[in-house]
Amino acid sequence: MRRVVFAERISDDKNERSDSIESQHDKLTRRAEAEGVTVVGTAVDLSVSGDVDPFQRKALGPWLAEESLSKWDELWVSTQDRLSRDDIHFLRFVFWAIEHNKTVMVLDDPGFNEQMHSRTGRLLLHAKGLGPAMELDRIKARTKDSHERRRFTTRWTGGIPPFGYRPVQRYVEGKTATYLEQDPEMVRVLREMRRQVLDDQSFFAVAKYLNEKGTHTARDRARIRKGKPVHRRGAAEGVPEQWSETTVKSLLSDPALLGHKKHRGEVLYDSQGQPVQVAEPVFTEDEWQSLQTAIEARTKTTVRRVNGTSPMYGVVWCGECGSKSAHKSSITKGTDYRYYVCGAWPKENRCRGVSVRAEEVEDWIEIYFLQRYGPERVTEKVWIPGTDNTKELDTTRKRISRLRHLYVEGEFDDSPKEYQDRMHALRTREAELASEPVVDGCWHEKDTGQTFQELWGTLDLEGKRKQLIKSGYRVEVGRKTFRVSPEPESPEERQAKFDTLTPEEVDRAKAFHTARASNPFG
Template identity: 50%
Template sequence: MTNAYAQVKVEEVTVRRALLAERISYSRDEKSESIEAQDARMKARAAEEAVRVVGVTADVSVSGDVDMFDRPALGEWLAPDKRELWDELWVTNQDRLSRSEPHFMSFVFKMLEWNKEIHVLDDPSFTEQMKTPEGRAILHVKSLGPHKELERIKQRIQDSHDRRRFSNRWPGGIPPFGYRIVYRYIDGKRCAYIELDEEMVVWLHRMRRWIIGNEAFSGIATRLLDSAVLTARDRARVARGKQTKSRAKLRKDDAESREQWSNGSVKALLTNEALLGCKKYQGKVLRDDAGDPVRIADPVFTAEEWESLQAAVRARSVTTARRVNRTSPAYGVATCSGCGSNGNHKVSRGHANGLEYRYYVCGNWPNSKRCKGISCRAEVLEEMMEILFLQLYGHERVTKRVWVPGSDSTRELEQVEAKIRRLMRQDEEGDWEDDRAEYRQRVNRLRERQRELKILPVVKSGWVEVDQGMTYAELWATLDLEGRRKRLLESNFRMMIGKGTAWPEKVPMQRPLVIQGEVVTPVPEPAPAALPE
């Protein structure tokens, strides 16, 4: 009995425990059997040698250049908690382990440090070679072949990208908001392009109208969230049949997670030149030899619409005011008489009587910069604001600011002159010796266009006021609280907050201005005497 028990114990100790590592670079249908073939071969060999398979790792669509520790499936089994469950790592051939020479040799030494073995089905001598210096030298030489092949693959891919970079094909990835990927067959090959997505284009034009109408970026983000408008990334996920994704749900009652619109994402979208159909590379607009943008799709906006949109975005971007989540009735209208900052709507409740008290105070940020003693009861300011505005401007006609695009041929003139210089340089290098007539024709055509552009006047773009067919008093009665606040802002009406009092701004635009890209802060006007209580 004792001998039999000892024999069983010996057999249990000598059982080989193997981890089967499978990998394939691409998971396309025509190559999906490769993983199955690897799995079948290694399991058949394990059965022949009575090896216990403790786990199988299948890294699909994982390049041979990825470090073993960074692979989704294999990496988990290399962690300390799972590393003790196996003694041998099996692969069908060395390429399945790694194509990178540094990663390969580093992993071999790490396996020796862990006192584990690597078994390669197509190379039976591999296990013994990894245990001696001479053998490891041979393995290093073997790893150079796959490494060189990996470099050739990378170079072919890079060359392909370089050739297609200046074409009108879509290079890959998530298309910008407003576009979708379409596939066309060119010379028998399936090529990717992008085209306008009409549903998203409608939302982009709405966003343009909102921003020109003085809507804040945060307000636009809220509108998009409330309307369940998906971001470009989420739309791409849905197009691939996947779920939308976000780090956190937007609201407690959301049934699914979505990417969240924010001030930054709205502004980044509305200033992205990709909306003009331009191709971008490394975050910049790609330009051809003539300096013209490479266009790969129809634009969402016309040149005039784009110019007015960017002017409105710049106007909303230049501010030193602190952003707030909830708009007060006079936010942006009430202004500190001491520093010119927007007034902050402060609400408090009395402990004894439970009454609510509202004030407008200096809203400079941070708090250390706020003017001391600047405070006015909100009810007083809001009543004065309405009465004074209607007294001063109620009889005047309502106007709307409309962007009028200008005409400036400077950019085109520079491009024409660059083309002339390039043709002359090519002529000096002898490129036009066989076709002098074509050379002279091109140069003459460009010089004629150069003369035309030089005499064209430069008309600057700008905003003009267009009559809306009513007075401010007539319009005021139709507006709600938020509509009145926006109308006051659009009319450039401001109330100055002093120490216990408020008064209408005497000099227009007594706040930070934008003049040719520079922020200029005017000197605040002196405060009048406090009103008698």
């Protein structure tokens, strides 16, 4: 009984003129029925390039492993290049098949297996292997040239689109081409991520939120679009990738969210020194700047953020030494006792270790805080963007230096005008950036239109904690002491603080709040 394994492969490369998987399988099946062999398996490798080693292919590789060799006698393919388009991989497979006494059937080359077993035949096989290898080189060259031509255009050259975008086919100038457009669902996710970061959530908390919601990563979304299962590295198929602190921070810091095109991790710039724009930005420039400021502040903080542990984490502080209090709990005779204790004690000797019942502190916050601060207006910090072109100016100067280096190396010997035009555009942009003043962005307190008394009843414990932190309040607890700081400002003090602003800061604040009022969801 002849036991046969079918090997079927097709590449993602649109330039590869190859049979479809269905066509390959049909040819192999009809031949198997004619010869009366037993088909014990079919190795189908979809979207696998011809230069991938057969032993490394996901479907075929396991059949070539030592533990599977006793299950089959013959390997059938429709054409030789279904085995491999790489001549080295191809010859390695041929010698492997000879060593393990395996028959190889190539439908369009009936003498293939006989040629494997003679020196002259192997020489012919080597020559045959060079044809697909040379064609593969031509395919790669055409693909590279195509990518080079499209690199500085608004077209999408392929790969995994940035999170927030999806590829779409458009008919432009008589041809179908791929472009990027915003994915509304992913944009909503990004805006929620931005809101959480500005609301002082940690990257870990944002990642946890995304994982609990079952939000797919950009890679998993790309797999789903191709009809493939989601896959986490090191796990079984169907197990989605997980978000982490690193992926959250990396995503929210990626200029691709502004619609900028990138190559090898760097933003591409056109001949005028401007980023190549391939899609509409997810965030406005102001939203982007405030997000980056919040990310930078969180990155530089020395405070370790703990999520879901202390009901008043970041609000309650030790009144003895000023350290942040920790939340402790213990169960005695079935009763759960909770305390706020000095976070520095006993690791440091500067404090005697203040310990206060958590319920008392939370009740005092409810009573004392509202009695003292209830009439106070609730404010929120809003970012007033500044202008700082230092980074772009530095990038422009580096591009001028690289362009000059290319000129010296002779890259523009045949096109001196192109060099002059590009250098002129970069020099002009450099002058524009250098002439613009650097104005630092700043946070500004904005009145929300509510008092704490009006807001308090609508919040749960976590909401109250976040609001206290957002408004800059802290509760200092000591032995028989309870103090909220800072003290509420009188109208006169608020006016005095406003009077310290420069005219430019006042104008910027007014302009910002006017724009904010016209677009409250911005």
